[in-house]
Amino acid sequence: MELTPQTYSQLVKEASPPSPHAKNISMAFFIGGGICVLGQAFIYLYMGLGVPKETASGMASITLVLLAVILTGLNTYDRIAKVAGAGTLVPITGFANSMSAAALDFKSEGFILGLGAKMFIIAGPVIVYGISASILYGFVYWLLGQL
């Protein structure tokens, strides 16, 4: 029998164990949703202390970042992430985890090119493309304002 890429991927599919997509997706939903509820609770907490809404939202995000970094240091975040998948990746806590986990893992390679550089191994591309996209958008917004 001739092995075309199509038949090969079909064979791989048949040979692979059934992956628990439904479970993965519902865990991501519940844990990711839970992290957002926690964020909302911090927003209300800070608003209750008299902080304006938008500032409260920023402070809530930074609080989640702090919690994620502490849980990463305790090796708890990775354990939750194994179950939660994108539920712990997509929230801002996942961004914080990517930096703190890399900082911890690469400390042994030195403070400059280990910890300092490798901290950005995932956060770097996020910042490069995020800021670049914002500059492109800004240019269009500025142009439209000149009309």
Add this chain to the structure above:
Amino acid sequence: MLEFFPAFLKAFLVGGLLCAIGQLLIDFTKFTPARILTGYVVTGVFLGGIGLYPKLVEFAGAGASVPLLGFGNLLAKGVRDAIDQQGFLGIFTGGFTAAAGGIAAALFFSLLAALLFKPKEKN
């Protein structure tokens, strides 16, 4: 406490849904986590730019602002505000200004954590 329930429910549903979409991408497209995070932020800039995402934040609060799409939306808002105040220069200053809190916090806390905690054992 009961008065907050609808807001918590909306945050849970929208935030959960945005994470479930991420999981769909991981399970069915083999995107790496780095690609998902980058894609979410860039998409957030776009959705923020066309004015759609601010409406979702209005509706779902932290359910929209905590996922990284919200980070992208924040970049777009920062650029818009900076251009309104400073003109052309704002194109370049707005993004980092808006993102400063999150990035600086993640960076500094990560440094502290690396100093305070022991790296996990490799097995």
